[in-house]
Amino acid sequence: MKKKLALVLALLCLAAALTGCGGKKDLEPQSFAEELLAGAKFTDSLNRLDDAVVPLLYGVDPADYSDAVVYCGTAATAEEIAVFTAVDDAAAQRLLSAAQTRVSKQLESYRTYGPQAAMTLENSVVARTGNYVVVVVCSDSDGAKKICGKYI
Amino acid sequence: MIETGSMKRAAAVFLAALSLCGCTNRAQRAEMPPSPTPAVTTTPVPTATPTAAPTPAPPVTPEPVELPEGPAEETPEPTETPEPTPEPSPTPAGPKARRSGKLVVPADWGPVIPERRKAADDSFFNTSLMIGNSLAQGFQLWSGLHNIDSINEVGASVYSATKEMDLRRLYNSRAGRYTDIYLVFGLNEVGMDTESFVENYKDIIDFSRKFQPQANIIIVSVTPVTQWVDRYTHYSMESVNSFNEGLKELCLQKNCWFLDICSILKDADGFLSEEYAYHGDGKHLEANGYELWADYMRTHYVNDSLIAE
Numbered sequence: 001m002k003k004k005l006a007l008v009l010a011l012l013c014l015a016a017a018l019t020g021c022g023g024k025k026d027l028e029p030q031s032f033a034e035e036l037l038a039g040a041k042f043t044d045s046l047n048r049l050d051d052a053v054v055p056l057l058y059g060v061d062p063a064d065y066s067d068a069v070v071y072c073g074t075a076a077t078a079e080e081i082a083v084f085t086a087v088d089d090a091a092a093q094r095l096l097s098a099a100q101t102r103v104s105k106q107l108e109s110y111r112t113y114g115p116q117a118a119m120t121l122e123n124s125v126v127a128r129t130g131n132y133v134v135v136v137v138c139s140d141s142d143g144a145k146k147i148c149g150k151y152i
Numbered sequence: 153m154i155e156t157g158s159m160k161r162a163a164a165v166f167l168a169a170l171s172l173c174g175c176t177n178r179a180q181r182a183e184m185p186p187s188p189t190p191a192v193t194t195t196p197v198p199t200a201t202p203t204a205a206p207t208p209a210p211p212v213t214p215e216p217v218e219l220p221e222g223p224a225e226e227t228p229e230p231t232e233t234p235e236p237t238p239e240p241s242p243t244p245a246g247p248k249a250r251r252s253g254k255l256v257v258p259a260d261w262g263p264v265i266p267e268r269r270k271a272a273d274d275s276f277f278n279t280s281l282m283i284g285n286s287l288a289q290g291f292q293l294w295s296g297l298h299n300i301d302s303i304n305e306v307g308a309s310v311y312s313a314t315k316e317m318d319l320r321r322l323y324n325s326r327a328g329r330y331t332d333i334y335l336v337f338g339l340n341e342v343g344m345d346t347e348s349f350v351e352n353y354k355d356i357i358d359f360s361r362k363f364q365p366q367a368n369i370i371i372v373s374v375t376p377v378t379q380w381v382d383r384y385t386h387y388s389m390e391s392v393n394s395f396n397e398g399l400k401e402l403c404l405q406k407n408c409w410f411l412d413i414c415s416i417l418k419d420a421d422g423f424l425s426e427e428y429a430y431h432g433d434g435k436h437l438e439a440n441g442y443e444l445w446a447d448y449m450r451t452h453y454v455n456d457s458l459i460a461e
Contacts (some may be wrong), residue, residue: 044430049293053293075286075290113307
């Protein structure tokens with residue numbers, strides 16, 4: 001009886017440890033984007049981009065993702081949020097590469113707009129977690145990274 | 153009381169669980185890539201062409217007016233009848249378009265594309281290309297006319313367009329690909345010399361014609377700025393209006409058309425309407441401004457039928 005009790009206690013500890021593992025929240029693209037919009041201080045007016053424009057902007061193949069949540073500004077700034085749900089591992093890698101290319105190109109373009117724009121891009125988040133590829137360009141880079149850190 | 157042996161087994165299981173925890177999810181996560189480091193490219197500073205000096209025109213100081221001396225005798229001067237204030241120009245008369253080779257070009261009516269009787273379907277713009285600055289980028293993002301090809305770069309100007317923009321989509325395009333090429337420049341040049349701006353605009357017109365000689369070249373007017381920007385920065389409506397008048401003249405010289413979106417974006421006082429302005433800088437547009445621009449294009453377009461209208 002005591003042995004059984006000890007074993008049950010040990011199994012409970014194991015289960016608790018595994019579920020609390022890493023402390024990261026599950027990423028849901030739309031909710032994540034909304035949390036960023038509400039929690040980080042964006043200076044531009046960001047609106048959700050039409051799905052048809054996303055491949056034009058990022059140079060990606062729509063077959064590589066099942067969902068893309070992209071928010072862009074007025075072009076006055078480079079602020080942006082993008083979350084792609086890749087269809088598989090290889091697609092996620094291609095999307096990540098495309099995201100990095102986009103941010104690099106934006107950095108070259110926005111240098112003419114002054115140091116703030118360049119700094120915003122240099123402090124951007126371009127990351128992958130599982131099959132999600134995330135891009136966050138925000139002048140409040142600390143605020144954005146704090147939110148991203150809960151998921152990535 | 154729990155036996156020592158059982159305690160040891162429980163502790164061992166617990167420690168095993170902790171060590172597993174460190175491995176499981178990290179296997180799912182790639183390392184956060186470092187912030188992208190851009191390739192270091194040396195962007196050549198646009199050199200002034202011999203005919204162009206992109207420097208703002210010096211402010212004009214009005215010369216003091218010398219008042220005429222009064223007559224010795226008090227003979228009243230004949231009062232001059234003031235010239236009547238000219239009435240606003242009515243809609244220009246005359247044919248709107250004519251044929252010049254294979255092109256449909258402005259006729260007596262002038263270069264401003266008139267309102268058409270019938271709105272174009274969005275598919276009309278399948279063979280259109282837009283080249284320009286951040287406003288062209290905003291148009292691509294928010295106008296709803298996603299089928300228009302776009303070459304745009306933030307900060308692009310008529311001084312840099314043919315030297316620094318990636319125009320491969322244009323010069324790699326097959327012959328006859330485009331029926332209309334819209335040019336969107338001026339926002340980054342406002343405050344500079346009008347003559348220099350207009351002169352340098354010819355470069356991108358000629359470049360476009362070189363690769364797509366059959367296309368209508370449509371110069372999109374320089375867009376207005378808000379009253380706040382006009383008052384406190386060098387981006388003045390005086391400069392915007394001067395640019396646009398210069399561009400209309402250029403259109404007549406170069407057989408181009410003029411899309412007057414400036415007129416629809418202005419408020420009653422002649423500044424960029426607060427309804428469409430991005431308030432962060434008073435120069436760029438909110439999404440609804442681009443939608444308005446697209447709606448205007450649907451009713452102001454060029455085709456052969458314009459010759460008969």
